[in-house]
Amino acid sequence: MSNNTFYISTPIYYVNGSPHIGTAYTTIAADVASRYKRMMGYDVHFLTGLDEHGQKVASTAAEHNMSAIEWCDSQVQNFVELWDKLNISNDDFIRTTQDRHIKGVQQLMQKIYDNGYLYKDTYEGYYCTPCETYFAQDELIDGKCPDCGRDVEFIKEENWFFKLSEFATPLLEYYESNPDFICPKSRYNEVLSFVKGGMHDLSASRSTFDWGVPLPFDESHVAYVWVDALINYITALGYGSDDESALENYWPADYHLVGKDIIRFHCVIWPAMLLAAGLPLPKHVSAHGFLMAADGSKMSKSKGNALYPNELIDIYGVDGYRYYFMSDVVFGNDANIGLERMTQVYNSDLANTYGNLFSRVSNMTVSYFDGFVPDLSKCDSAIIQNLDCPMKSIADGIFEKYTKALDVLDFCGASTAVMELLHEANLYIENSAPWNLAKDESKKDELAYVIYNGLETCRIAATYFYPFMPDTSVELLSRLSIGIDFENLESGQLKDLTTWGGLKAGLEVTKGAALFDRIKNK
Numbered sequence: 001m002s003n004n005t006f007y008i009s010t011p012i013y014y015v016n017g018s019p020h021i022g023t024a025y026t027t028i029a030a031d032v033a034s035r036y037k038r039m040m041g042y043d044v045h046f047l048t049g050l051d052e053h054g055q056k057v058a059s060t061a062a063e064h065n066m067s068a069i070e071w072c073d074s075q076v077q078n079f080v081e082l083w084d085k086l087n088i089s090n091d092d093f094i095r096t097t098q099d100r101h102i103k104g105v106q107q108l109m110q111k112i113y114d115n116g117y118l119y120k121d122t123y124e125g126y127y128c129t130p131c132e133t134y135f136a137q138d139e140l141i142d143g144k145c146p147d148c149g150r151d152v153e154f155i156k157e158e159n160w161f162f163k164l165s166e167f168a169t170p171l172l173e174y175y176e177s178n179p180d181f182i183c184p185k186s187r188y189n190e191v192l193s194f195v196k197g198g199m200h201d202l203s204a205s206r207s208t209f210d211w212g213v214p215l216p217f218d219e220s221h222v223a224y225v226w227v228d229a230l231i232n233y234i235t236a237l238g239y240g241s242d243d244e245s246a247l248e249n250y251w252p253a254d255y256h257l258v259g260k261d262i263i264r265f266h267c268v269i270w271p272a273m274l275l276a277a278g279l280p281l282p283k284h285v286s287a288h289g290f291l292m293a294a295d296g297s298k299m300s301k302s303k304g305n306a307l308y309p310n311e312l313i314d315i316y317g318v319d320g321y322r323y324y325f326m327s328d329v330v331f332g333n334d335a336n337i338g339l340e341r342m343t344q345v346y347n348s349d350l351a352n353t354y355g356n357l358f359s360r361v362s363n364m365t366v367s368y369f370d371g372f373v374p375d376l377s378k379c380d381s382a383i384i385q386n387l388d389c390p391m392k393s394i395a396d397g398i399f400e401k402y403t404k405a406l407d408v409l410d411f412c413g414a415s416t417a418v419m420e421l422l423h424e425a426n427l428y429i430e431n432s433a434p435w436n437l438a439k440d441e442s443k444k445d446e447l448a449y450v451i452y453n454g455l456e457t458c459r460i461a462a463t464y465f466y467p468f469m470p471d472t473s474v475e476l477l478s479r480l481s482i483g484i485d486f487e488n489l490e491s492g493q494l495k496d497l498t499t500w501g502g503l504k505a506g507l508e509v510t511k512g513a514a515l516f517d518r519i520k521n522k
């Protein structure tokens with residue numbers, strides 16, 4: 001088993017709706033983390049997929065006059081296409097209707113049953129179908145679902161119960177000895193007080209409809225959709241199949257990324273199920289906040305305040321889209337999303353800072369140096385040594401800030417560290433005024449120095465920005481005649497690649513279309 005592995009997952013999304021900016025947000029975050037870890041030389045396994053069973057999907061299918069599986073099949077493409085468009089580099093895509101998943105769920109449920117943690121009883125209480133969650137009467141708010149505010153239904157049916165209540169102590173022990181298991185800290189406290197508040201056993205099966213995985217020891221029941229769904233994190237690695245090598249290699253997961261809405265399922269129910277089956281627990285569950293409309297209300301189609309990924313991509317491009325959510329929304333906090341702010345960040349950071357710097361220095365390289373990186377070794381060293389480049393010390397400090405931030409999924413911290421370098425370089429170009437130096441033959445060496453530093457800044461920034469904006473990085477570097485196989489770097493290589501002065505003299509520099517077109521105010 002290699003200890004250089006990194007296993008990260010997103011939630012598996014329900015197929016009854018289309019992907020939206022919320023699901024895209026979690027998926028992009030997992031992608032940036034995956035690309036970063038690959039750049040650090042890790043063997044990454046990035047999983048996403050779809051949650052296709054349960055009452056909600058069954059009734060949505062019926063509303064569309066389709067069988068449940070026909071409905072699911074008709075929805076998969078919406079997700080696959082958007083993830084492709086957003087450049088999501090997942091290594092696997094699981095659907096809970098796949099055979100590999102069904103077999104694994106049955107094996108895990110059998111194991112939990114054999115270990116004595118399942119018993120049959122009658123459930124009498126409320127159920128929110130949109131949330132696929134059980135509620136006791138005293139948990140309802142004005143008779144409605146406390147999570148989504150919609151109507152709940154009263155159900156009374158025979159269920160297999162999972163002895164969740166027996167796991168309170170082992171869970172608390174696990175949280176205590178792994179204080180980073182639940183991040184951020186505010187969520188940790190929320191989960192802790194939930195478990196300490198006393199837990200009921202959980203209905204782990206349904207017997208009044210059949211769209212799910214039949215329990216191997218009682219085929220008249222299907223696994224409760226959440227129990228079914230959570231198991232995807234191991235069935236995708238081959239749990240319950242003839243080949244469990246991926247499970248041995250990647251489990252336990254390094255990070256389950258989730259929205260704050262589903263933290264209890266991941267931090268309480270899922271680890272309890274794993275404990276019941278004698279399997280190791282994931283290392284971290286990281287919960288981000290919710291994206292809301294610009295005025296702070298919930299986005300919804302009916303209110304007309306929803307923003308759609310494809311429309312945003314049309315405005316900001318794929319990399320502009322990815323950059324915005326990863327640089328301006330603090331992972332863990334709620335955020336209000338609106339076009340005004342998105343445009344402001346795009347124009348200021350990408351068009352006016354990053355894109356503008358590259359456009360200026362690449363154009364000047366073509367105009368003043370025939371399109372080749374100037375060779376400072378041919379300049380008068382007495383002149384060069386007396387010149388100062390403020391970007392060098394900033395660049396030297398980025399690696400530590402950037403890796404420290406990304407190691408704890410602080411995407412904003414990492415992007416800010418890179419943006420600081422670009423801001424400084426724009427100022428430097430402005431102050432050095434190479435267009436004036438170019439008019440004076442005696443300043444030729446100084447001009448070479450300024451242009452080299454501008455290009456070097458672009459090279460380093462593009463390298464660091466690869467996880468955030470992969471296409472832009474590859475494009476910018478190719479205009480510097482540099483090709484980096486980012487997805488297959490060895491450990492230690494990123495540091496070498498981002499060391500100041502690494503840009504080789506004589507490389508051909510081409511200018512091209514603006515990396516980011518400025519957007520007019522909407």
Ligand code: ME8
Nearest residue numbers: 011012013014022023026051229230258259290291
């Ligand atoms: O819960 N802001 O699926 P789901 C940010 N199938 N993120 C959001 C969001 C918002 N406004 N809305 C949704 C399910 N999300 C289950 C998961 S996992 C074993 C089963 C994101 O389609 C966020 O990641 O309702 C949230 O947790 C997830 O979508 C819920 O997706």
